């Protein structure tokens with residue numbers, strides 16, 4: 519199994535395979551992710567990164583292998599159960615709720631805080647009251663620089679603002695383990711900086727664990743503690759950025775010789 523900085527194992531993937539009509543989108547992948555680190559999942563288009571996210575979050579059932587979260591087997595758990603266990607995700611394409619404001623989005627996150635049964639959640643929501651959630655949501659929007667957009671419909675926000683909003687909503691759910699698919703694609707440099715600062719803060723200040731899929735080598739370099747390299751559904755390398763960027767074979771497959779550090 520790929521060795522990681524896994525002092526306390528959060529997620530263990532053991533021999534997972536996902537087949538789409540003969541195409542092995544994920545092929546016998548085993549890896550471990552430890553608490554409080556940022557893991558990068560990299561590889562060329564079609565490598566199987568999003569498929570692996572879908573398998574880890576219950577959106578797809580693997581054909582073979584097992585997945586454990588905090589030692590509990592979650593291999594065939596439904597997405598709602600996976601979410602209740604503290605695993606949250608964002609999607610490669612921004613998903614927002616049209617007709618709801620930026621503030622509504624964050625408040626929904628707080629109202630759906632994890633670690634609750636449906637009934638418990640409703641009770642908690644009633645107890646906590648809208649006012650408390652509203653204050654928390656406004657504070658979070660302020661942290662990410664969106665307080666002046668609080669009352670705007672999410673669909674009227676710019677693309678970078680929508681991206682940071684969807685990640686903020688995920689944070690508001692209280693998830694412990696954040697799976698983030700391409701957080702900085704299409705972002706301008708200022709939004710890029712804001713995004714990586716926000717992700718880093720979730721780990722350094724709030725003790726979250728993050729697995730991020732991203733094509734941008736700058737992001738990988740700046741924030742990932744450990745990298746998993748997928749190619750044709752197989753985990754062909756893992757290590758720190760230093761271990762990865764000195765590999766000529768990986769440069770050729772994916773990140774380009776100009777980034778190679780010998």
Ligand SMILES: Nc1ncnc2c1ncn2[C@@H]1O[C@H](COP(=O)(O)OP(=O)(O)OP(=O)(O)O)[C@@H](O)[C@H]1O
Pocket residue numbers: 538541543561562563564565566567568569570610
């Ligand atoms: N629902 C599906 N049905 C059939 N094939 C699929 C399905 N989802 C993904 N695939 C295929 O599985 C392979 C892996 O796709 P996946 O989306 O996981 O790649 P990726 O690494 O996320 O790529 P990208 O960097 O372009 O987002 C691809 O060949 C893709 O065409």
Ligand SMILES: [Mg+2]
Pocket residue numbers: 567568569610
């Ligand atoms: Mg993808």
